[in-house]
Amino acid sequence: MKRFAILCAMPLIATLTACNSNHNADIKALRDTETQWNQEYVFKDVDKIMAHYADDAVLMAPGTPISKGKAAIHKDLKAMLADSALSLKFSASNIEVARSGDIAYTQGAYTMTMTDPQTKQVIKDHGSYITTYRKEPDGSWKVVADIASSELPPSTPSPSAMAPTP
Secondary structure, eight states: OHHHHHHHHHHHHHHHHHHHHHHHHHHHHHHHHHHHHHHHHHTTOHHHHHTTEEEEEEEEOTTSOOEESHHHHHHHHHHHHTOTTOEEEEEEEEEEEOTTSSEEEEEEEEEEEEEOTTTOOEEEEEEEEEEEEEEOTTSOEEEEEEEEEEOSOOOOOOHHHHSOOO
8 A cells, every 4th residue: 555655646746846947947957047147247257138028028127217118219229239338147946846847936135336317427326127038939048028126215316407488
């Protein structure tokens, strides 16, 4: 009887082990993706950066309007990457993959140096992010929502910008 129970349990154990193995592989793939993505920001390679986004992705970055779709994201990232002061680094502290294995998110912190478009001064920003991924039919993970939240307080307009116009 004991032998029968063990034989019956083996397919379940194999399934659970395979699911856990896929889950761990997905987490590693997402971590590797973000490591590669960081390197692409170092080299400011807009095409390689864009390869991480799904066609229907959205990008929400502090102080900018939402970018919907690959064409809008490409346009906004190309302008951002043109900034000679730009430096962006991010690292996930949490990676979750749905049981279904087709959706996941990473959550972590970022640091960014860039030129403020208003003041033309170099600023250092930091904050948190959540990136939602969808697994594509080929097994790759593509970003469907990329959202960052700055921890810096909003900047106040200069006194000259607040002065009424005659």
